[in-house]
Amino acid sequence: MDIRDAMIHFRLDGRSGVPPYRQLVDQVRQAVSLGLLQPGDQLPPVREVVRQITINPNTVHRAYRDLESQGIVEGRTGSGTFVLALPAPTTTPQRQSELHQDFMTWLKAARAAGMDDEAIVALVGFAMRSENVSNQSVTP
Amino acid sequence: MDIRDAMIHFRLDGRSGVPPYRQLVDQVRQAVSLGLLQPGDQLPPVREVVRQITINPNTVHRAYRDLESQGIVEGRTGSGTFVLALPAPTTTPQRQSELHQDFMTWLKAARAAGMDDEAIVALVGFAMRSENVSNQSVTP
Amino acid sequence: MDIRDAMIHFRLDGRSGVPPYRQLVDQVRQAVSLGLLQPGDQLPPVREVVRQITINPNTVHRAYRDLESQGIVEGRTGSGTFVLALPAPTTTPQRQSELHQDFMTWLKAARAAGMDDEAIVALVGFAMRSENVSNQSVTP
Amino acid sequence: MDIRDAMIHFRLDGRSGVPPYRQLVDQVRQAVSLGLLQPGDQLPPVREVVRQITINPNTVHRAYRDLESQGIVEGRTGSGTFVLALPAPTTTPQRQSELHQDFMTWLKAARAAGMDDEAIVALVGFAMRSENVSNQSVTP
């Protein structure tokens, strides 16, 4: 199973406390970091995002501007917004794919044990916090 | 190894986009959900949290008030803030402990493969989003 | 005579001992309970309340947040704060209107007899306490 | 039916937002204002109040001190706290008794119509606010 998809599909979590524009930025950054988005890939046009999720066009625009100022994407007037470069490949696609598979297996086990998403997220969050000084935010 | 600790210790992630008060709320909710905090346990006094992390007392207080309105804790003027009840155990402590171990193993493998926290969080987030309609926010 | 008004107008009683934020919360709850505010109705913007009565924006905001966490209103960033739903009509508008009239008649009689507001409030308070286990707080 | 009782019996409403010490003060003031407490009557000893309701002795003490500084009661060392004088009789006992009866009748009608205490308090509060500049707080 290939986890790569043609075009990123955004999702908003209204209860997370994370501002919508930031959720879009994070999702693009993460997709790039996972290789789901690669250099040259196009982000969905603002109007398309507005169709997908309930959001104000200005907010999408703001997110794309942020990504551009971070050097992740480039807006080409008249044609769209495109991914520029991977921020740095952290591992090989193969290894990453294996880890993805392993995590899915673990995820299924956790769910089979009766844990809901909040509980799983709690466990993952505490596990990562427990061995790190740096703090990373995740929106599953 | 017992992951339960006497009193919760908060940590803030300034880069996550999640408002500080919300990070505190989430961390308490998650600790309760994992059984790290149990009914009757006391949250650290506001002034103590202020000593631990750089934060304004009002912000801590706001988080505690939110938790109170959610029915998770109860503030008793003059004595402290205490955990009220578990929102419902999702799984057994044993099974949860096993899952915790398994996840730690996976985590180490991911790091050994060169993935940094952002990449790991990206993978976990996408994995959980890929099979769910509901959206859960995680702060590791 | 229609007691319903376009938009709620707040009033603060500095001598009551009831915290200002709580007075706002109570007044909205009561207006909703009486049908003076109905689903979809907008609460006055925070800045508008600040113009009307001498109060800090944060205090108004706190009240609105409380109401939101109680499920009475919903704050929509950028557009305003709106009433969500009636907590359940306790009686018919007609019957309520009659009772309102009857009470006004009684009120006038009490005042004609020389009772000031404090005395009237005392009488009402004791009358209600005398037959009830539950305690209700009133700010006339 | 005589509404006068031998000794005042305090009640606290934890959900009203009114500080406990203030509720005690208000209840004494109102009882005096209604003639339920008359000059020479004794307030229950602090220990007795503590037995009746869940409250800290210091808080009762504080309330009695407030009443004393308001000139309503007088603490006599070794013997107790006693009512000094009526702040000013607003009406005759007879007329007040009639009004009390009338209000009880109205109260029963309101309850018969299905209104709960919160709704009744809302109606009374709005009725009084609607014709007055002064604001009076009531704890039924």
Added chain:
DNA sequence: GTGGTCTAGACCACG
């Protein structure tokens, strides 16, 4: 313009 969050510092009530 709207709501929302944070800091700073003061003051109150309770135990």
Added chain:
DNA sequence: GTGGTCTAGACCACA
């Protein structure tokens, strides 16, 4: 010591 409220003023996100 504890929690709780208020003011003042700044800054952010969204429409």
